[in-house]
Amino acid sequence: MKKILVPTDFSEQASVALKAAAGIARKSNAEIILLHIIDMPQETMDMIKPGYDIPEIMLFKEGAEAKLTQTSMSEELSGLNVSQILILGRTFHEVINVAKANNIDLIVMGSHGASGFKEFFIGSNTEKVIRTSDIPVLAIKGNNSEISFNKVVFANDFTEESAKGFEKIINFLKLNGANPHFLMINTPNNFKPTHVAEQMAHDFLKQFNLDAYEFSIYNDLDIEKGILNFADRINADLIAMGTHGRKGFARLLNGSISEDLMNHSPKSIITFKL
Incomplete structure (x- = not known):
């Protein structure tokens, strides 16, 4: 791993x-790139012309630049290679x-747990990043x-559809010293006998x-509850899951399950594009 975007x-x-990204960067000798986005409505963006400064926006930009520089010099980043981007x-x-x-290798961002993603990633931004990020x-x-990464629950449906990109996920987890614990959730609507699932x-x-x-194999009322309950049972450090891009979390995590899991899980989650 060479570059981590935060x-x-x-x-x-x-x-x-x-701080979490800094810990990963130290283990892999990776560079951290700090990103701050001054999130502007599209109509405001359309007003901005090359060489033309809007005073209010310039004040926001100057303040953000100062905060970004201060953050890049924080104690937790001491000794690391850090660069910054403001846009x-x-x-x-x-x-x-x-x-x-x-050419980022990993994106690291914060979550407020059961209350949902707030502040920087408002509304559906986090879901969109996860769905579209390669x-x-x-x-x-x-x-x-x-x-x-010592104990990672990796939930999967073990179908050929999920095989694409699977090796990339395994290599990433191995690189970080992970011990993936593969998991299949059995639900009443999609039940498989143990010998078939195995x-x-x-x-x-x-x-x-x-x-x-x-x-x-873990039996539960739905996939989200199954993943959360099993991860809690084995005291997992992390939950890993694959995504299928704009199609959402196909088969394993359909519809709103992905968002619910991200919001309700007390454990950190890492997602990979399949």
Whole structure:
């Protein structure tokens, strides 16, 4: 891992995410890129012409530049290679654009847990970033800045549809010293006998030449509850899941389940594009 992007709105939760990113950067000798976006309505953006300054916007920009510089010099980033980017734009679009333009390996951002994503990632911005990002996104929950990859619950449906990009996920987790615990959730509407579920998982995982792995089947009323309850049962450090881009969390996480899981989980979550 060479580059970690950390969008910040200078809030307390953004600071927690930054500390978590710093810990990962130290382990992998990665550069941290701090990103602050002055989120402007589209009509305001249309008014801004090259070489033409709007006084109110310039005041916002100068204040943000000072905060960004101060953040880059904070104690938790001491000894790390840190750069900063300040732009005017629309939050969701610019996070994706900056990540692509700078060959980012991981995006780290904060979450307020059960109350939903607030402040910097307002409304559906976080969901949009996760759905469209080709880059792994790590959402830090609560005040947990000490992120561990030791025990990662990796929920999957073990279908061929989820095989695309799976090896990339495994390599990423291995690079960070993760011990993935693969999980299949059985629900009343999509129940599989144990021997069928075990065979599906075995056939799926053997194509990735895994020497050893842990696998569990967990029965619950729905997928979200199953993942959360199982992660709590084994005291997981992190929950990992795959996304299918603009289609949302196909098969494994359909409709609003992805957003509910992100909002309700007390544990941090990392997502990967399949």
